[in-house]
Amino acid sequence: MRLDINYRETWLHRINPSLKLIVMTILFIGVLFIHNPNVLMNLTLGFLLLLFAFAGYPLKYLLLFLLPFLFIFVSTAVSMILFGNGQTTWFQWGLIHITEESFFRGLHLGFRAFIFALLGLIFSLTTRPVYLFYSLMQQLKLKPKYAYSFLAGIRLIPIMLEEFQTVQNALKVRGAAEKSNVFQKIKRYAIPLLSQSIRRAQRIAIAMEAKRFSQTVSRTFYYEIGFSKYDVVFAIYIVVISLLSYYLSTIYPYIPITDVR
Amino acid sequence: MQTNKGLKLADILTTVVISIVFGxxxxxxxxxxxxxKPFGLHIDQLVYGMWFIAATVAYLIIRKPGVALLAEIAAxxxxxxxxxxxxxxxxxxxxxxGLFAELVFAAFRYKRFDVFVVSLAAASSTIGSLIMDLYKGYIEELAVWNLTLFIGARFIGAIIISGIFAHSLVKALEKTGVTQMVRPASKEDYDALNR
Known part of the structure; x- marks a missing residue:
């Protein structure tokens, strides 16, 4: 995410982006197979520590970024809490049926969504897209034509947002905003945005092909991205956090449920 | 030189740029x-289908193998x-x-571009998302009436938004003429030359 916020560059910023992406993906899949809410709560604390201590952003911005995550937490948890299956009834009113099992399952889902959001936030705050795609080309052998297309695409985001504004203003001036349903509204924005984008993409692609951006053999890179000691630190931190979360959940459980299924 | 195998840079860039609009x-x-979502009765699932639209729209515009998958990843x-x-x-x-949408297009060997095929792709994406939810959200633990509502709403929403609406969007886009820049020459084009 490119933001005009001053941040310190910490060791988290210097990790190899491909490695970071792979570790995050493994964590994502790993968390899907954790059914003990105690472990998830410990993991949440571990990743919150990583974010607040090592992401290098001012506290108030971090809190601001975390705000929408609370919505996610609540909205993910609430439908399971209200409508989930379970034996020990706590409360029943019409269709709403809150049980002990569904309550903790809902809570578990909330924490899970929160962890996914945290991991994503840590990744996008500490990784520059340019380095990510250069690293994907060098370490994971992503074809340059894909990587450079993505990079070109990312550069177009501000232009698209500007165009979106222009269309919005144009529609406002013409009084076109009233009396239209959602689909008509989306179409009104999507057609000019898409057609302009396609035209622009064609022009850029011709220029890029002429400059051999799609060439794969004997390629050199402006940014050479490798590995460093920070990658080891990161890997150790993740392993320690994971093992500690599991260990602590067995000796100091917060809630007496070990499997929410 | 570029070989004919796979997508060309122009195709990839166009797909990525279209997808970023949808991003x-x-x-x-x-x-x-x-x-x-907090209303609880899964009204939210009716709008979920919007998240499948990049695959179907990009496929309808560019009409090449691999585009649907790439588009959904890029978006x-x-x-x-x-x-x-x-x-x-x-x-x-x-x-x-994206993978599930791509599978549907592959099953029709990338030869059909009508409402039926894109609606099927949208439904297929829905199945993909439901598989993920099964692991992530324990949706099978919802009460049966609630789960039925959940799945039904998501399928209906997906077909309306990413199937029917996506198709009409591309039809409208065709009128601007930009789609002719990106599509491979069709048989009619060659026939027009031979006339």
């Missing part, structure tokens, strides 16, 4: 989705880079949904 839509769709990474509330989750969901 912006996906990002804006997030707050909309969770603002209707989800665009959403991710802009700071999605769901974080890393969107990348994995994007991959699965």
């Amino acid at each position: 912006i839509v996906y990002k804006l769709w997030g707050p909309f989705y969770y603002s209707v 989800s990474s665009g959403e991710f880079i802009m700071g999605s509330e769901w974080g890393l989750e969107v990348l994995i969901y994007g991959l699965i949904q």
